[in-house]
Amino acid sequence: MTNDPHLALHARGISKFFPGTIALDNVDLTLHRGEIHALLGENGAGKSTLIKCLTGVYRRDGGEIELGGEVVDPKSTHHSQTLGIGTVYQEVNLLPNLTVAENLYLGRQPMRGPFVDRRKMNSAARETLRGFGVQIDPAQLLSSFSVAIQQVVAIARAVEMSGKILILDEPTASLDNEEVQLLFGVIRTLKERGLAVVFITHFLDQVFDICDCATVLRNGQVVGRIDLETATRNDVITLMLGRQLATRVNKPASQIEGHTLLEIDGLHKTGMLDAFSLDLREGEVVGLAGLLGSGRTETANLIFGAVKADHGRLKLRGKEIQLRNPRDAVAHGFALCPEDRKTEGIVGDLSVRDNIALALQARRGWTRPIPRKEIDAIAQHYVRTLDIRLANLDMPIRLLSGGNQQKALLARWLATEPDFLILDEPTRGIDIGAHAEIIALIERLQQNGMALLVASSEMEELVAYSNRVIVLRDRKQVGELVGDEVTSDNIIKAIAADPQTEGVT
Incomplete structure (x- = not known):
């Protein structure tokens, strides 16, 4: 056991296995009191699995958890709360038809005889929320307040019930900038109180704004722990996506001789994707690169008609086509393997x-x-x-x-x-042997004249088989790399470029 008084939590060698998949492989996580710690990684990196192991949702297959100097074994979310670990998710897990005070004290209401002492409960709730910088009437229904206020209520409840570790899983995904700053004020207050806060997000700007350090997961393993005071965006993205160049005997050609198969002109969906344009030739593989939340999956779904675009045109072999739904896409020779095969792919x-x-x-x-x-x-x-x-x-x-x-x-x-195949994260969460076989299949299909659009967070793969790579950031098409320009370093630079300084010399 560790005797460091500043240490809040030390998870050592956490492993979790599912059939055919190693979800976590000997993962360590160290949290200190008064620290805001980012947990970063693409989808499938192992973030959610690690959190579920720490909070008792999953029984881990290896490793131990030390909390406040003592080894603990969370057996359920309720047990983890009693130990001192609270979690707040993106979707607020409260009851909107109850008042703010009722949500704060649900299951532990102050009583006067057989009745709930509402005056005492409302007074305590008001005082609790004031400590979080929020002054509202706790007797009002939770549903009458903004999502940001509901998040603060959820955080207050988690802290009141737990009080040592607070895990925030994508808490800002549904908030505007003012609401984010409100939430950040609450998080900084908790830091001053000495809580250890785990912050999970795909917004890198927010990571550098609020967090002290970060642990980065990739493919179920820790690939780095970095101090964010000295780290750059490039450092973080390099750890998240990897930078080891894939090697192959025959680098894909930058110029494809096949006829133009598909022309995408200004495909746009409000709130989902800015205007996206691409001409794709037969026998060409175009990669889609970008961090989680950049718009890779949204692009795939719009092109396939799974989501109807607001604007834009598609031409197939020079003839304009309309895709009202995926059935139309399939009729035109399109195919899509979705990112989440378990919920959107297989039956x-x-x-x-x-x-x-x-x-x-x-x-x-x-x-x-x-x-x-x-x-x-x-x-x-x-x-x-x-x-x-x-x-x-x-x-x-x-x-x-x-x-x-x-x-x-x-x-x-x-x-x-199909004539055109869209692959969204085709190698995520599979073993090494199947991984290599699917990459070989992509190359075979390309050689047989099929056009492919491949969205992947695995840069080594994109470098290996892509003739071109389209870079997305903040749901916008921000760059294109062709031929010899397709390298891990160039992809990282395009993703990490500061939008505030682009075009400034």
């Missing part, structure tokens, strides 16, 4: 066979069912071609490993013989 309880056949059946129409013999032949072909490891085609797809689920999802779309 877990259906068989591997049925999952592979889904898109092809939808394309043909549900009134023209594909014969079972044909489905079997298609499924068996892609099981062999993609080396999908399974007991039989009848097994539920949820029983496959993450890598095999991803390959089955790819098989679903390849069975439609």
